[in-house]
Amino acid sequence: MVLxxxxxxxxxxxxxxxxxxxxxxxxxxxxxxxAREVAQEAFFKAFRSLGRxxxxxxxxxxxxxxxxxxxxxxxxxxxxxxxxxxDAAGGGPAAVDPEAGHxxxxxxxxxxxxxxxxxxxxxxxVVLRDLEELDIRETSRVLGCSAVAVRVHLSKARRxxxxxxxxxxxxxxxxx
Amino acid sequence: MTCRKAxxxxxxxxxxxxxxxxxxxxxxxxxxxxxCRKELEALRAALGAFRTAAREEGVPDWTEGEWKALMxxxxxxxxxxxxxxxxxxxxxxxxxxxxxxxxxxxxGLVVLWVLFRVPGSAPERMTAGPGPGLEAAAPKTQDxxxxxxxxxxxxxxxxxxxxxTFNYEGVKK
Numbered sequence: 001m002v003l004x005x006x007x008x009x010x011x012x013x014x015x016x017x018x019x020x021x022x023x024x025x026x027x028x029x030x031x032x033x034x035a036r037e038v039a040q041e042a043f044f045k046a047f048r049s050l051g052r053x054x055x056x057x058x059x060x061x062x063x064x065x066x067x068x069x070x071x072x073x074x075x076x077x078x079x080x081x082x083x084x085x086x087d088a089a090g091g092g093p094a095a096v097d098p099e100a101g102h103x104x105x106x107x108x109x110x111x112x113x114x115x116x117x118x119x120x121x122x123x124x125x126v127v128l129r130d131l132e133e134l135d136i137r138e139t140s141r142v143l144g145c146s147a148v149a150v151r152v153h154l155s156k157a158r159r160x161x162x163x164x165x166x167x168x169x170x171x172x173x174x175x176x
Numbered sequence: 177m178t179c180r181k182a183x184x185x186x187x188x189x190x191x192x193x194x195x196x197x198x199x200x201x202x203x204x205x206x207x208x209x210x211x212c213r214k215e216l217e218a219l220r221a222a223l224g225a226f227r228t229a230a231r232e233e234g235v236p237d238w239t240e241g242e243w244k245a246l247m248x249x250x251x252x253x254x255x256x257x258x259x260x261x262x263x264x265x266x267x268x269x270x271x272x273x274x275x276x277x278x279x280x281x282x283x284g285l286v287v288l289w290v291l292f293r294v295p296g297s298a299p300e301r302m303t304a305g306p307g308p309g310l311e312a313a314a315p316k317t318q319d320x321x322x323x324x325x326x327x328x329x330x331x332x333x334x335x336x337x338x339x340x341t342f343n344y345e346g347v348k349k
Contacts, residue, residue: 011247018243023235032236040246047250104232111229129191130223131230136193151188158187158223165222172225 010047017060018043020132021067027127028071030116038074042067057141061134065142068124075120107169114164122157125150130158177205182212190219 014021021042026035045066053062115123121143128139129150136154140147165172182205188194189202206213238246323336 008251010251014247015243019235019237022237026235027230035236040250043246043250108229108233111226112233114226129193130227151193154191154193155187158190158219161226162187162190162219162222165225166218169225172221 010050013059014043014046014063017063020060021063024064024127024132025067025071027115027131028068028123029074030113034074034078035071038067038070041070045070058138061138061142064128064132064134065144068128068142069144072120072124110168111165114161114168117164118157118160119153122153122160125153126157126161129154177201179205179209179212182206182209183215186212186216186219190216190223 018039022035022039025038025042026032029035029038042063046063049066053059115126118126124143125139128134128142129136134142136147136150140150143150182189182202185194185198185202189199189206192199194202206216319339321338323338325334325336326332
C-alpha cells in the first residue's frame, strides 16, 4: 500500500525494523547520538525512495543498505574529529587494560570497542556478516561491492579481531 | 593444502565462508595438522566471544514518543510532498508503460496530422532544379504553382507554371 503512495502504511511497514536499523547504525558508528541521527535519516530516505525498492529483495536488507550508506557518510564527516579524540585519549581504540576488573559489562564494552580498530569497510562487513548474519551475497548487495571484495575485507577484519582479542583478552583463550 | 595456504584461508573458514571445494580441502588439512587446528580453534573462540559480546551489548532503542515523532516527520503529510531527492523515489500517478504509450500515441497523431492536414497536398515550395537562384512559391489555396529561376549572371528570369497535378502549362519570359 505504501508503495502505491499511502504514507499511513509506512509506519506498520518499518516498525518491525526500528530496533535492528538503530542497532546497526550504533554498531557502525559506535556513538548513540550519531546512531540515532543515522537511523532517522535512513527512515526518511527509505520513505522518499520507496519507488526504488526492489520487491525481490528482503525489505530489512534494503533498509540496512540505506542505513549503512548513511553511517558511512557520517563517519566520513567525523573521521578527523574522532581521530583527534583518540589522540587526546592517548591510546589506540583497543587499549583495554587486561588487569582491570573483568566483569561482564567491561568485557563486553572492551570487546565491542575492538570494532573501532577496524577500517570502516571492515567494520561494515563484520557487522553485516557476523553480527546481522547476512550471507556474503546480501552483504555485497547492501554495501554495493563485489562478493570477492566482501571476502577480502571479512578475512582481514576477522584476522584483526582475532589478534586483538588474543592480545587484549588472553584469559578468554585460556578459559576456552 | 599447505599450512601457509590454510593460514590464509583461516578467517573465512572460521566463519564457514569458504566455497564447498575449498572448505573440503581446508578441513582435510586441519584434520591432519594440529598446529592449524589449534589456530582455527583459537580464532573461532575469539570471534565467538566477540559475537556473544555484540548480542549482549545494550543497543539504543527508540521511545514510543520518539518513534511516533520520527514517523510523522518521515511521512511528512501526503506523498505528493515528497521531495525530489530520491529521484525515481517519487511515485508516478500512472505506470511508466502507460505514460510511454500515451506519449507514443500523441507523437503518432502529430505525424499523421502533418502528413494529411491538406488532402492531396501539393508541394508548396520547390527548390530542386538546375541553376542558381531557383525559387518557388505557391499559395496554399491556389491550384497553380509557379517556379521561377533567376540567373545571377545574366539576370534572365524564367517562370514555369504547373497545375496542382504538376502538368506543364508553358513557359513565359
